[in-house]
Amino acid sequence: xxxxxCRGCGGTDIELDAARGDAVCTGCGSVLEDNIIVSEVxxxxxxxxxxxxxxxxxxxxGRRQIHHLGNQLxxxxxxxxxxxxxxxxxxxxxxxRGRKMAHVIAACLYxxxxxxxxxxxxxxxxxxxxxxVYVLGKTFxxxxxxxxxxxxxxxxxxxIPRFAHLLEFGEKNHEVSMTALRLLQRMKRDWMHxxxxxxxxxxxxxxxxxxxxxFRRTVKEVISVVKVCESTLRKRLTEFEDTPTSQLTVDEFxxxxxxxxxxxxxxxxxxxxxxxxxLEQVLSKKLEEVEGEISTYQDAIENELESSRxxxxxxxxxxxxxxxxxxxxxxxxxxxxxxxxxxxxxxSHLNKDFYQEILGSGLSSSSxxxxxxxxxxxxxxxxxxxxxxxxxxxxxxxxxxxxxxxxQSQDPTDACGDGELDLSGIxxxxxxRYILNEAEARVKAELWMRENAEYLREQREKEARIxxxxxxxxxKEHKPKKSCKRREPIQASTAGEAIEKMLEQxxxxxxxxxxxLRDLNSKGGGGLQEEDAQPEGRTATRKLSRRKTPxxxxxxxxxxxxxxxxxxxxxxxxxxxxxxxxxxxxxxxTLGAEPAxxxxxxxxxxxxxYHPEDDPDEDDPDEDDGEPCVSALQMMGxxxxxxxxxxxxxY
Amino acid sequence: MDADSDVAxxxxxxxxxxxxxxxxxxxxRKIALEGANVIYKRDVGKVLMKLRKPRITATIWSSGxxxxxxxxxxxxxxxxxxxxxxxxxxxxxxxxxxxxxxxxVLAVCNMPFEIRLPEFTKNNRPHASYEPELHPAVCYxxxxxxxxxxxxxxxxxxxxxxxxxYTLPTPLDSEQGPT
Numbered sequence: 106x107x108x109x110x111c112r113g114c115g116g117t118d119i120e121l122d123a124a125r126g127d128a129v130c131t132g133c134g135s136v137l138e139d140n141i142i143v144s145e146v147x148x149x150x151x152x153x154x155x156x157x158x159x160x161x162x163x164x165x166x167g168r169r170q171i172h173h174l175g176n177q178l179x180x181x182x183x184x185x186x187x188x189x190x191x192x193x194x195x196x197x198x199x200x201x202r203g204r205k206m207a208h209v210i211a212a213c214l215y216x217x218x219x220x221x222x223x224x225x226x227x228x229x230x231x232x233x234x235x236x237x238v239y240v241l242g243k244t245f246x247x248x249x250x251x252x253x254x255x256x257x258x259x260x261x262x263x264x265i266p267r268f269a270h271l272l273e274f275g276e277k278n279h280e281v282s283m284t285a286l287r288l289l290q291r292m293k294r295d296w297m298h299x300x301x302x303x304x305x306x307x308x309x310x311x312x313x314x315x316x317x318x319x320f321r322r323t324v325k326e327v328i329s330v331v332k333v334c335e336s337t338l339r340k341r342l343t344e345f346e347d348t349p350t351s352q353l354t355v356d357e358f359x360x361x362x363x364x365x366x367x368x369x370x371x372x373x374x375x376x377x378x379x380x381x382x383x384l385e386q387v388l389s390k391k392l393e394e395v396e397g398e399i400s401t402y403q404d405a406i407e408n409e410l411e412s413s414r415x416x417x418x419x420x421x422x423x424x425x426x427x428x429x430x431x432x433x434x435x436x437x438x439x440x441x442x443x444x445x446x447x448x449x450x451x452x453s454h455l456n457k458d459f460y461q462e463i464l465g466s467g468l469s470s471s472s473x474x475x476x477x478x479x480x481x482x483x484x485x486x487x488x489x490x491x492x493x494x495x496x497x498x499x500x501x502x503x504x505x506x507x508x509x510x511x512x513q514s515q516d517p518t519d520a521c522g523d524g525e526l527d528l529s530g531i532x533x534x535x536x537x538r539y540i541l542n543e544a545e546a547r548v549k550a551e552l553w554m555r556e557n558a559e560y561l562r563e564q565r566e567k568e569a570r571i572x573x574x575x576x577x578x579x580x581k582e583h584k585p586k587k588s589c590k591r592r593e594p595i596q597a598s599t600a601g602e603a604i605e606k607m608l609e610q611x612x613x614x615x616x617x618x619x620x621x622l623r624d625l626n627s628k629g630g631g632g633l634q635e636e637d638a639q640p641e642g643r644t645a646t647r648k649l650s651r652r653k654t655p656x657x658x659x660x661x662x663x664x665x666x667x668x669x670x671x672x673x674x675x676x677x678x679x680x681x682x683x684x685x686x687x688x689x690x691x692x693x694x695t696l697g698a699e700p701a702x703x704x705x706x707x708x709x710x711x712x713x714x715y716h717p718e719d720d721p722d723e724d725d726p727d728e729d730d731g732e733p734c735v736s737a738l739q740m741m742g743x744x745x746x747x748x749x750x751x752x753x754x755x756y
Numbered sequence: 757m758d759a760d761s762d763v764a765x766x767x768x769x770x771x772x773x774x775x776x777x778x779x780x781x782x783x784x785r786k787i788a789l790e791g792a793n794v795i796y797k798r799d800v801g802k803v804l805m806k807l808r809k810p811r812i813t814a815t816i817w818s819s820g821x822x823x824x825x826x827x828x829x830x831x832x833x834x835x836x837x838x839x840x841x842x843x844x845x846x847x848x849x850x851x852x853x854x855x856x857x858x859x860x861v862l863a864v865c866n867m868p869f870e871i872r873l874p875e876f877t878k879n880n881r882p883h884a885s886y887e888p889e890l891h892p893a894v895c896y897x898x899x900x901x902x903x904x905x906x907x908x909x910x911x912x913x914x915x916x917x918x919x920x921x922y923t924l925p926t927p928l929d930s931e932q933g934p935t
Contacts, residue, residue, distance in 0.1 A: 226889065227890070228889070238889075242890040245887075246885060246887065246890075250885070253882075258874045258878070258886060259888060296870070296909070299872060299873045299874070299888075299892075299909035300873060300892030300908065300909045302889055303889070304889075375910050545792075546790050549788075550789050553788065553789075557798060560798065561798075
């Protein structure tokens with residue numbers, strides 16, 4: 106459920122009194138809600154032993170939440186009713202399954218806002234709920250689609266009055282709004298508004314309008330009202346600046362309306378990019394020409410140098426003398442003194458093979474792979490004048506070039522359907538390279554360990570914790586989103602049997618003196634059992650409610666609707682109570698009914714809750730010792746139902 | 757604008773997503789340690805392996821299911837998937853290449869005109885949905901072809917098709933021109 110927070114003090118401890126129908130904050134005592142709808146949920150047992158909810162579970166929470174949210178948004182009653190109708194439709198189509206109800210409710214409300222045209226943004230709703238706006242948006246879109254409701258598009262003009270009011274323009278509010286509206290319409294004509302957040306446009310329009318009327322509103326003020334980022338606002342302003350309208354003066358703007366329309370800004374940006382690309386292409390072409398010239402000069406110089414320098418080693422010399430193309434490149438490599446000779450040899454050798462294959466095969470598909478290195482060889486020709494050039498070898502791509510050529514052109518035939526791996530076209534060598542050897546594997550393992558040390562440590566701690574808890578016997582699987590499953594109502598012929606069954610169900614610890622418990626029908630329980638029952642009660646409590654402190658004093662509170670989780674406790678409770686035949690003054694409502702049917706199937710009708718809330722006597726287990734009249738059963742049946750003060754009195 | 761000229765526009769397939777199974781349990785830790793270009797995400801229990809030759813990123817689960825993304829054509833996707841299976845075989849797993857299926861194809865296309873999104877949405881009510889607060893594009897769904905198109909105001913369109921057969925050009929045919 107949505108976390109209920111008190112508006113007065115901000116506390117989360119809300120008492121719900123179904124008898125009086127209101128919700129009260131236990132911190133400051135302010136009444137949060139009146140007239141809580143009392144339609145309750147009935148649980149009946151199925152043939153399979155599980156229980157199912159019967160009744161309009163929609164109404165109880167749904168309506169209340171809708172009203173709650175709607176009031177915060179200041180929606181009128183008609184809107185709220187419509188929203189509630191949407192919600193009912195959604196429920197009937199099972200759209201609430203698997204979604205947080207808060208999301209669905211927010212989506213219904215937003216749908217109403219859209220259809221009515223109120224100036225509420227999805228952002229507002231997400232602010233209220235502290236939910237990611239995109240998550241809400243998804244739910245909303247789904248809802249609109251499923252309910253086949255076409256939400257009319259948002260017009261930024263709708264937001265103007267709202268934001269203008271927030272910006273406090275005083276008497277000139279109306280004028281500024283009008284100006285902003287005109288600006289917006291202008292923006293629409295200029296194609297600024299497609300694909301943009303309407304709030305951003307509003308912000309820009311209002312800012313300009315304010316300045317036009319001599320109001321000093323800084324960008325910061327505007328963005329705090331409009332809820333966009335500063336850079337967004339600036340962008341919109343610059344875009345608007347680009348339009349011809351921005352050149353008009355204030356008076357002119359009010360009178361004249363320019364006829365021409367502009368292109369959308371993203372379109373112009375795209376055009377600019379295109380133009381840049383074209384420029385680049387032209388430039389590169391020119392560059393190539395220049396390179397060509399330079400390389401010819403280069404060749405001339407090379408030849409000169411070759412003839413003048415001492416003879417290179419035999420193998421290299423042979424290599425460098427093959428072919429004309431190789432000459433260029435290998436001589437380029439040869440010239441480079443900074444390079445390792447071995448590297449040179451390898452590079453030139455590889456390149457020789459490479460080029461031979463190129464020339465020999467002349468494949469089209471490899472041309473692309475080949476073209477790049479080839480062109481890559483050209484700029485190096487240029488760069489060699491400047492400094493050490495990155496050869497294929499030094500770049501480390503010589504291998505991949507080779508593999509590119511060797512393994513590319515075979516088209517994979519269809520693999521046969523029986524699962525055999527068709528190995529055609531797969532180069533094993535390359536794949537071998539994907540597998541690290543021993544040393545590399547070790548290094549990598551260490552690196553990974555270091556990276557994920559945090560996570561690994563957490564895992565270990567978690568395991569240790571689980572192991573420890575297992576030893577102590579109180580380990581309970583804490584699954585992340587576990588909803589408390591409904592316990593089947595205990596069917597017993599006698600009260601004693603009921604107790605036994607309940608104990609079995611709840612797996613109560615060994616600290617209880619069971620034999621004494623069985624005799625509890627007659628007695629009111631002794632102090633001994635109190636203490637025994639106490640830790641047990643606490644564990645039982647802990648199981649059921651994690652939110653409240655485990656050491657809470659439990660009360661025999663049969664039927665609050667504070668949390669669904671606590672209801673199973675409730676169901677067990679009255680059985681025990683009835684069984685115990687406590688002469689405790691019972692709460693006016695259901696408890697009175699319970700003794701009348703001690704052996705009945707437990708029906709979870711829990712609209713009432715009993716509040717002795719005057720005594721905020723919480724978290725004090727020791728106090729039990731001083732209260733002789735509290736029965737063991739009461740202890741066992743823990744109730745974290747708000748204040749526990751005087752359990753014994755008054756019930 | 758008539759629809760005929762749309763077909764002549766270039767549609768570029770940018771991404772093909774495919775899945776296949778290896779029908780054997782894969783030890784992610786081993787892959788992570790011995791593979792040269794893998795990322796091991798232990799918290800979610802998968803390994804990302806990137807191949808260079810067909811540029812492919814594969815997500816590998818220990819159950820043997822592998823999802824391959826990043827290929828630029830269906831053949832390439834299949835090729836890459838097979839390479840991947842081969843490399844897993846070399847790592848020592850008994851890999852059987854089964855259930856290969858292309859699940860998703862993404863393509864991009866550019867219209868030479870800009871599009872008015874609000875009016876477009878109004879005219880194509882049930883199919884198109886536009887939420888400027890959430891996303892700058894109109895989301896146009898064609899149920900019969902299982903295609904989703906994202907239409908931007910600049911005229912560029914992203915098409916995602918759930919694969920049945922190769923019907924990529926047709927979503928554009930049925931599209932209406934700008935208002």
